[in-house]
Amino acid sequence: MQFDLVDFRLLVNIAEEKSLSRGAERSHLSIPAASNRIKNLESRIGMDLLYRNSQGVTLTPIGQSFLHHARIVLRQLEHLCGDLQEYTEGIKGHIKIFATTTAITELLPEPISRFLRAHPDVNITMQEHRSQHILRAVTEGSIDIGIVAENINHENVQLFPFGQDRLALVAPVDHPLVGRREVAFAETLDYDYVGLWESSAMHSFLVDASRSLNRPMKFRLEVGSIEAACRMVSFGVGIAMVPVSAARRYATSFDIRVIELSDDWARRCLQICVRNLEQLPVFARDLVAFLLATADVSAL
The missing domain is CATH 3.40.190.10 (Periplasmic binding protein-like II)
Known part of the structure; x- marks a missing residue:
């Protein structure tokens, strides 16, 4: 059974986009050409790689297996190209x-x-x-x-x-929680938060933690960096959850206070x-x- 690297890349792109048309676009192929490639590949294998419906496409179990090996092959090819570039570029x-x-x-x-x-x-x-x-x-x-x-x-x-990854709370100097040596995450959910953007890993982690308590987080503002979050906290916009090393560093520049979290998951x-x-x-x-x-x- 022979395989084409173009087919490998096409299937990876289709899987990541969850769309044949967008996968074809990422592969620099027309939609008919991409569709024919997938159909020919399925014909050679003897099994369907994709479930097709009005919402798009998803991978069949054999498609998932093919995707796994395609990624490994393409990654190894990247490694080969990287080694060869030493002698070219x-x-x-x-x-x-x-x-x-x-x-x-x-x-x-x-x-x-x-x-x-x-x-x-x-x-x-x-x-x-x-x-x-x-x-x-x-x-x-x-x-x-x-x-x-x-x-x-x-x-x-x-x-x-x-x-080690350890989280701490930063708060404005006049916040009700200031003065506490440590605080439980559940107690902080009564107050407005300055959060990182929704796409950040920290945002998703904290939202999941609040959902486990059946409590929503109240994001007053979302910013793009930990420094920006600490600066907004210093102006009294809300509290924020950041790595303790960052909290201590920015506490020397901004008018904020650092409070440790008592929750085990914070460490x-x-x-x-x-x-x-x-x-x-x-x-x-x-x-x-x-x-x-x-x-x-x-x-x-």
Whole structure:
């Protein structure tokens, strides 16, 4: 059975877009050409890859299996191209990382910048996501490295301790909660919040925590960064939940107070997550080793 890399990319794009037409557009194919490719692929396999309906398309079980292997093949091809670029364009490799809000804003900037200075032949793409999405991307082979913030025991990934994710409340100096050494998350839900944008991993995490208490969060304002949230808190717009290291740092610049959270989930271990360390390209393995060498699990 022979496969075409164009078909691999097409199916991945269709799955991610949940639409044949948008998948075709991402693959730079016309809709008829994309449809014919999928039909020919299904004919060769002897089974349907897609469920088709008026709302779009979804993958059949065999389609899910095909997608999993297609992502692995395409990722390995990217690794090959990265290695070959060393001899053509001077860029040796490209590493794709998904990480939590705390990892991206607090723990990764300094070691990543040092790694890139020491490795001018490597490029990195880094995106913020929730832990479960990161784990799925690692197991699917669509990223090289993940940084997750939950106690995960998954047989299909390898995990390495990296740091600590601890959340704290920041409040205006005249807020009713100021003066408390610590506070439960449930108590904070009586007050207006300054939150990060809805697309952020932190926003989704806190909304899920409030839903588990059957209490809504009252977002008065949503902003694009932790610094902006702390600044708006200093002007009395509301309270905010941020990594404790950021809270303490901005408390030296803004008129805010830091209050610890008593909830157990506010303290989580960050872990580096990879599918198989030995199968990573050498430059990605070098980054994992570098992060582990600079990690301080008691940093927060």
